[in-house]
Amino acid sequence: MIEMYLLEQLVAFAQTGTLSGASEKLHISQPALSNSMKKIEDILGVSLFERKSNRLVLNENGKLAVKLAEDILAREREMEERIRRLDRSRHTITIASCAPVPLWNLAPMIAEIYDGMAVSSQLFKNNEEIIKGVKDGAYTIGVIHGDVQGDEDIEKMPFGKEKLFLVVPYEHPLAQKDKITGKDIDGQNLLLYSNIGFWYSLVKKELPNAHFLMMDDYDVFGSIAETEAFPSFVTDASLQERAAPKGKKILEIDESYATTEYHLIWQKKNYSFLKPLIEKSH
Template sequence: MELRHLRYFVAVAEERNFTRAAQRLHIAQPPLSRQIQQLEEALGVQLFERNSRPLKLTDTGRFFYSHAVQLLAQTAELESMTRRVGKIERSLSVGFVGSTLYGLLPKIIRRFRQENGAVELSLHEMSTMDQIQALKEGRIDVGFGRIRLEDPSIRRVVLREERMIVALPIGHPLIDAKPVLSLTDLVSETLIIFPKAPRPSYADQVLAAFHDRSLKPEHVYETRELQIALGLVAAGEGISIVPSSVHGLRRSDVLYKDLDDPRLVSPIIMSMRMLDESEDLTRMLELIYRLYTEEQMEFIAPAAP
């Protein structure tokens, strides 16, 4: 059994389809099918229920998948960290979702560069889903996102829970209706959500907030990103629920109002490879907690060792 067998198997298990897995791996489908068959023969077990559509893992296949993912992640970590050790200057590649730029992330990056001049930082905007894949492949070393995704090869640290607020166009009747608004007040409005893709995303957090309260927005408009959503709000096309850090993005044509439920939050999550305990990541995490304290921002304290 070779590493390529593990990569092929994981791709088929995650895509649940040989054709899509072959496209993801950039190989033809027949060789992929043969490789999976050879893997099963080598192990002496059946990993997939062949007659199911979409493709399903057997119990043995699920066991093998969980360990295969971890082995591939460890391999990516080994490659990444070996390259890092071999460089005179250390490097740290950071993935982030766009909405985190309106919070403390820019200050975190600036301060980290000031305090760790030997570390070359590179920034990459990408969705939380893309961050997870990039971490597994060793393309980034740390990600900042908002979606709670469980993955055996990824370590997540929930840094803080950010309150959601409502963005309204200037002159909207709800601005003066009451001091704070509820989701019930918003169901008849056109709700502008973002990002449109990939999913799951922050958009699903907003929709889930309505669903959890047995509410359903009458009109939903999906757009690509936060800036476009706020532009549409300013144009009077609807309202949007955004993270409270967007307060820092001041616009003369949009007004923000608080929501009445403290449980309406969106997390800020720092994600790393499970086995990556590099000093640079430790310093970054310590810096984040230090900055939260300096800024007197609420955050989730790290668990005691």
């Protein structure tokens, strides 16, 4: 029987092409690695290498062994992940969301309904990763923007809307307007908080000529947005949580992309477990 560590070492040798490279990658001595390669050959009873000028080169047997070793190691990782995922699902409800705002409503509902279970969430910038994560079982429930194409494994339901606005100082030229378009904004210097899920990708895509001052710290972002002259984005949902900054005007963005509808998605097989949450979310 070939132990997993031997397969890992064989794959590392194939990836680096030399014993020295593999030993450096694995942080083991070159003689120890050489002994491991000989041990694999002894277990299989075949030669895996051609020895040329004091270096090893994989022969056809070796190339096949590497391919099969990669498959075995991948299956081992999959096994570990699936077992951990199952255990995690018994204690934790995981959420993959495309934006922060849906989590504000979803996480408290889950905590109330599923007393004693932990709630874990992660933001993504696109629907594809969320859908894949839910289908693979990595996440109990997902929140996507817009709609999702029909899928026999996935169920969905609407989960509210959110609209994007621009906040500008009253001294800013755009403050003369009540509604603005993307053309008005494109080319402006804009303050942007980066951890906003798909909104980040959307504004970068729709405003290719804008100059963004990126902020990763929300408290710092809020402080600068309130006190500095940079225009920044806000949504109707966030305005319900806190008032608009003093001395600033909120401008409606008259573009279809500025409004999104969220959907909850989940695996059909999880409906019974999620039914209380789904009914409360209607």
